[in-house]
Amino acid sequence: MNRTVLDLWVGFFVAIGIAAFLFLALKVGNLSSAHLSETYVLQARFDNIGGLKVRGPVKSAGVVVGRIADIRFDPATYEAVVSMNIDGRFRFPKDTFASIYTSGLLGEQFIGFDVGGDEKMLKAGDTVTKTQSAVVLEKLISQFLFNKAAEGQDTK
Amino acid sequence: MFDKGAARFPENVSRNYNDAMPGRYSALLLKLSVFFEGSVLSNDILVDIQNLHFNYDGRPVLQGIDMKIPRGKVVAIMGGSGCGKTTLLRCIGGQLRPTGGKVSLENNRVSEMSHAELYGLRRKMGMLFQFGALFTDMTVFENVAFPLREHTDLSETMIRDLVLMKLEAVGLRGAHALMPGELSGGMARRVALARAVALDPMLVMYDEPFAGLDPIALGVIGQLIRKLNDALGATSIMVTHDVHESLMIVDYIYFVSQGKIVAEGTPDEIRASTDPFVHQFVYAEVDGPVHFDYPAPTVVREFLGGGARG
């Protein structure tokens, strides 16, 4: 085997191998989105995070603007403390509401930012003060049953 | 690069090995060797083996070998199969570490050298393996060029000239583009010989160089061994059991049987020897010290005696 032909084939092989890898990374995976840009950390405290998972999305107006980095338990206040990496391109006002939503009926849970009108923006390391915890299905059902029972009593 | 070899290079390059008339240097050497033929105890011993022992898996293979191989001579080590001659060769080359005794090559204790030191010493050795051991994925040219490329910094043109001259010496310059698979046994052996002497070594070892060759190839290899040895001023050690060819070309012979040296001498002394083992070996007798029959009960007992038939 001639040396130069061999080199050509090896070069070709490495080239298509890297191309396949890039294909997987960009077209198949989500490398092109938010991760490559700079992020800053925001925190939020919840009474109940429900089924929220690390690496879950943080959305505003339905668009992914960040990822959940860490979920911890605060033994002093008995609250869940969630740290989020927010895309550096976006700033949110201080009176933003951070709520836990569920995508679809039984889908994964994410944090949604509902913005207010404050002129002052949240800085890196700030805590989102207004939060709404996850809706827990059991509580919803028991509340529904309780309401139904109360209704039944009223009509009697 | 070489230290000793460099000085010899220009002389060897200009010599035509196939010439029936040896050059001035080897003619002088031949005269000297004829003069000393009676006594092989010349003052310059290249390989000194003392009380060499080697065990393999607890089984003793070499049991006390003493040899002194002088510089510039062709020495044959002969014996039946399994007597330990190849093991002896491996100990000299440092591929096996002896369990007792010592092996010295040019006053270097081979048996105690580290891997790196051994590699330094091996650049001055060449070895011809039984069936050539050519690298099957390279051409004849690349095989002979291998040691030159690995151990020297010579330019490609210089390497090309050297390789072609080595091939010319063994008569295969025209075959340099062939692959080892396309060569006959004799030709492969000759290419391996060219490769073994590519760096003009001071010691050349041959492991059964005549095995499996037709009479013509056999004669060719024998002549090449002798001529190359004299032209290079090297020392050759040959492990073989081909008596006829060896007696024609060597200076001294050692007979090994069951791990010990049983006889030694010049070719004339061996031919005239009355030692039963030597006699059986040289004249290819069927029975002697090496028995024809494998140990078994006597014929009477086997076929007629004891048990069912009565």
Add this chain to the structure above:
Amino acid sequence: MAESSSPIRKLGHAVVDRIWRLGFAARFFVAVLKYSGPSFRRLPLTLREIYFSGVLSLLIIMVSGLFVGLVLGLQGYETLQRYGSTEALGVLVALSLTRELGPVVAALLFASRAGSSVTAEIGLMKATEQLKAMDIMAVNPIARVVAPRFWGGVISMPLLAALFSAMGVLGGWLIGVVFIGVDDGAFWSQMQSGVDFRYDVWNGVIKSFVFGVAVSVIAVFEGYDSVPTAEGVSRAITRTVVTSALAILALDFVLTSFMFRGTS
């Protein structure tokens, strides 16, 4: 040696023999790494091995990847259809390939094709005394023959696994979108949002690298340690393929349990 060997003694002997061999293999691995300098200083040696291990495996890897993707697409569609979630076909195919099937199946194919050929080469060189000849010529056979083949395998393996996964995704797309009619946009968009680079793709790359090291070590060791006869070499080749397969699957379990924990 005693003539009568009870089954227990035979078993004990076999176990001790295996452990001894494993220790020898570990030392051999360290030696290969130690003498790897020439593999990189004289790049043509390694490039040649990348050609023989990698380039010559391209056909089988890419064709197999395509077929696996096609089958995944078919089976996936059939199952997802029952739950009305056929748009998730892209995610299904992509995740199966990048996390598991790509690295594992590509490594198994690589072991059978390239691993066995490396074992055969080294084994035959040993049987014809070429390695000994190199040694007596003061050229370290591990540095010259073994190490380049090891690195050739290690470098080729991740590339082949990536190609396998990529071809598989294309195969799934071909069957799902082109032939069956799943929505093209949904296929790719769900895939993009469902496959995380670091979690899925990169973990797959790490797996394929680990498999590459394992298969290459096994292949060169079996060749180097083979009995120098024709029968010995063929047995060594068989051992390469079998041991590689077991190692790949075992390592896959270990790596998966570390990487994909189920709960984040």
